Amino acid sequence: MSLFQFPRWTDKLRPLLGVTLVVGPAYVTGLFYFGASPKTTDVGYAPEQPIPFSHALHAGELGLDCRYCHTTVEEAAHAAIPPTSICLNCHQRVLPESPLLAPLRESAETGAPIPWVRVHDLPDYVYFDHAAHVLSGVSCVECHGRVDTMEVVKQVQPLSMGWCLDCHRDPEPRRRPRELVTRLDWERPADLPAELLPPRRLSADENGHDPMEDCSTCHR
Amino acid sequence: MAEVAARELPESIKPPDLIQGGEDFTSITNTVARVAEYKPPKGWYIAFGIAVSVLGVLLAMLGYLFWKGVGIWGNNQPVAWGWPIVNFVFWVGIGHAGTLISAVLFLFRQQWRTSINRFAEAMTIFAVMCAGLFPAIHVGRPWLAYWLFPIPNQMRMWPNFRSPLLWDVFAVSTYATVSLLFWYMGMVPDLATLRDRATKKLPRLLYGVFALGWTGSNRAWHRFERAYLLLAALATPLVLSVHSVVSFDFAVAQLPGWHTTIFPPYFVAGAIFSGFAMVITLMVPARQFFGLKNLVTMRHLENMCKVIMATGMMVGYAYGVEFFIAWYSGNKYEGFVFINRALGNYAWAYWTMVTCNVLLPQVFWFRKMRRNLVVMFVIAAFVNVGMWFERFVITVTSTSRDFLPSSWHYFTPTLFDAVILLGSFGLFFTFFLLFCRFLPTVAMAEVKTVLPEAHPGHHHQPAEVER
Numbered sequence: 001m002s003l004f005q006f007p008r009w010t011d012k013l014r015p016l017l018g019v020t021l022v023v024g025p026a027y028v029t030g031l032f033y034f035g036a037s038p039k040t041t042d043v044g045y046a047p048e049q050p051i052p053f054s055h056a057l058h059a060g061e062l063g064l065d066c067r068y069c070h071t072t073v074e075e076a077a078h079a080a081i082p083p084t085s086i087c088l089n090c091h092q093r094v095l096p097e098s099p100l101l102a103p104l105r106e107s108a109e110t111g112a113p114i115p116w117v118r119v120h121d122l123p124d125y126v127y128f129d130h131a132a133h134v135l136s137g138v139s140c141v142e143c144h145g146r147v148d149t150m151e152v153v154k155q156v157q158p159l160s161m162g163w164c165l166d167c168h169r170d171p172e173p174r175r176r177p178r179e180l181v182t183r184l185d186w187e188r189p190a191d192l193p194a195e196l197l198p199p200r201r202l203s204a205d206e207n208g209h210d211p212m213e214d215c216s217t218c219h220r
Numbered sequence: 221m222a223e224v225a226a227r228e229l230p231e232s233i234k235p236p237d238l239i240q241g242g243e244d245f246t247s248i249t250n251t252v253a254r255v256a257e258y259k260p261p262k263g264w265y266i267a268f269g270i271a272v273s274v275l276g277v278l279l280a281m282l283g284y285l286f287w288k289g290v291g292i293w294g295n296n297q298p299v300a301w302g303w304p305i306v307n308f309v310f311w312v313g314i315g316h317a318g319t320l321i322s323a324v325l326f327l328f329r330q331q332w333r334t335s336i337n338r339f340a341e342a343m344t345i346f347a348v349m350c351a352g353l354f355p356a357i358h359v360g361r362p363w364l365a366y367w368l369f370p371i372p373n374q375m376r377m378w379p380n381f382r383s384p385l386l387w388d389v390f391a392v393s394t395y396a397t398v399s400l401l402f403w404y405m406g407m408v409p410d411l412a413t414l415r416d417r418a419t420k421k422l423p424r425l426l427y428g429v430f431a432l433g434w435t436g437s438n439r440a441w442h443r444f445e446r447a448y449l450l451l452a453a454l455a456t457p458l459v460l461s462v463h464s465v466v467s468f469d470f471a472v473a474q475l476p477g478w479h480t481t482i483f484p485p486y487f488v489a490g491a492i493f494s495g496f497a498m499v500i501t502l503m504v505p506a507r508q509f510f511g512l513k514n515l516v517t518m519r520h521l522e523n524m525c526k527v528i529m530a531t532g533m534m535v536g537y538a539y540g541v542e543f544f545i546a547w548y549s550g551n552k553y554e555g556f557v558f559i560n561r562a563l564g565n566y567a568w569a570y571w572t573m574v575t576c577n578v579l580l581p582q583v584f585w586f587r588k589m590r591r592n593l594v595v596m597f598v599i600a601a602f603v604n605v606g607m608w609f610e611r612f613v614i615t616v617t618s619t620s621r622d623f624l625p626s627s628w629h630y631f632t633p634t635l636f637d638a639v640i641l642l643g644s645f646g647l648f649f650t651f652f653l654l655f656c657r658f659l660p661t662v663a664m665a666e667v668k669t670v671l672p673e674a675h676p677g678h679h680h681q682p683a684e685v686e687r
């Protein structure tokens with residue numbers, strides 16, 4: 001009869017089984033929840049660019065406004081990457097011979113754009129409109145972080161759907177007067193009068209239905 | 221008292237013994253275990269070959285479906301729920317006989333269940349597998365089917381807890397889990413029997429692992445029976461809940477023909493109806509091929525025919541009440557839907573359903589018909605067809621004639637619809653034939669408890685034995 005029974009030592013595995021049944025699923029869930037989260041996989045992405053352009057120098061030290069280069073941000077869904085000509089506005093005179101700017105000169109000669117590497121890339125099924133956000137008083141800093149202090153631009157927010165919804169469900173604390181949208185170092189005073197804020201593009205209707213959380217607001 | 225009454229019954233009307241042919245403890249073990257121990261008859265190989273081929277077709281079709289998308293089906297507006305949902309409800313329904321036989325009949329001490337419960341439970345599990353397939357592929361992007369479950373995710377996206385479709389996910393997965401546990405746990409002593417009889421190393425090892433070190437000691441039996449009783453009590457509400465929740469998928473929607481309070485009991489009756497029909501469809505050939513005629517006797521089959529007739533009439537009653545309410549409610553949309561059902565575009569499907577489900581089972585009023593293998597096999601097959609058509613009629617007629625006449629549309633299935641339905645039978649029969657070949661198809665230990673020898677008074681006072 002003993003031939004068909006499990007050997008005695010297997011009894012020792014029994015508590016282990018209980019532990020595995022409880023801890024195992026929790027571990028796997030945790031592993032996927034934190035390990036595969038965009039917080040882990042995407043935040044900190046800082047690709048090397050063809051020209052070591054420093055936002056810390058241009059936007060921080062020199063104080064160029066974001067909109068000087070990203071010209072379409074107030075009118076279009078897409079915040080334009082500046083064409084070579086905008087760079088040349090200054091760099092015709094400033095450091096025209098710098099070896100670091102060789103790709104810029106090449107681009108000016110051939111007309112081929114500089115192959116900048118995109119840092120903030122949303123999935124194709126997400127419709128994101130820069131103008132709608134900027135005109136509603138959402139500052140660049142809310143999504144892109146303190147770009148004016150970055151030598152190399154990196155992604156600081158997860159850009160996940162949950163992260164988007166955090167703000168879409170409670171946008172007020174992240175809104176500011178429209179003229180301060182590109183002031184990345186601005187700190188919101190505790191007693192900011194609400195009438196200084198621009199009107200929201202989307203807000204709840206009289207039935208309490210808020211398009212900020214509609215599927216089709218972002219997925220069209 | 222009951223024993224006295226049983227003794228006084230004249231021989232002609234006394235119920236026959238549950239187990240026939242003078243089988244005793246040893247011969248029952250031999251009869252059942254032999255199926256798993258020796259090479260099966262040639263018919264098994266042929267059947268298995270066909271089943272596996274059809275399963276292969278299903279897998280190929282699923283591959284094509286994933287590649288191409290759900291557009292290969294006939295589903296479109298306004299009939300957005302086509303055959304996949306029809307097939308889902310059809311298969312879930314078939315599963316119901318297993319739980320009813322194993323749990324409800326157990327609690328009601330219906331001893332005749334012991335010969336067929338293992339069989340019906342196995343059928344349940346494979347039917348639920350087929351059922352689970354269809355919602356998973358119907359979501360369109362099956363690789364995202366896990367979105368059906370409330371799993372925390374970076375999208376902060378949750379299923380709609382107010383939707384019966386989500387309740388369905390819970391109902392069916394609970395049902396699958398409990399059925400599997402019930403089936404497996406009930407099988408442990410029998411697996412130990414196969415282990416103890418095994419002569420080759422591999423079967424002994426495999427049966428041994430799955431027998432969980434069963435010794436057959438008093439203590440083991442005591443705990444086993446306790447656990448079995450508890451599981452039966454847990455599974456009993458599921459008989460009612462699962463198909464009730466499935467019916468909510470329709471009944472909660474505000475569509476004439478779906479939005480009906482009779483749906484839950486009507487669906488449950490229909491499920492048991494179709495489940496028993498499937499048990500007969502499988503049992504009649506299986507007992508023939510595997511020599512189980514003494515264990516699964518005419519009395520078992522006759523009882524199942526009675527259940528089929530009873531539940532068939534419940535379903536027929538529900539068909540009638542739907543028409544009555546459509547008229548009595550005075551709601552012209554409701555009225556239109558039912559007139560359309562019986563006389564409209566899909567009248568052929570409706571009358572197929574009525575014929576198969578209500579009219580044909582009436583032959584079981586006659587004892588001769590209930591005891592005729594060919595008749596019961598044919599009727600059961602018709603009931604299977606009829607119950608598929610019932611779900612088709614419900615799903616398709618209401619949506620194809622919805623509120624806006626300009627969007628009315630006649631639903632036409634495509635070849636892929638048909639082949640995938642056929643393929644699901646391949647999946648079902650592949651598993652079922654494997655079960656018949658390698659596992660104890662009859663609950664040996666339980667069958668022995670209904671033998672006269674198992675009765676405490678058997679050897680001392682034979683005259684006192686019930687039946």
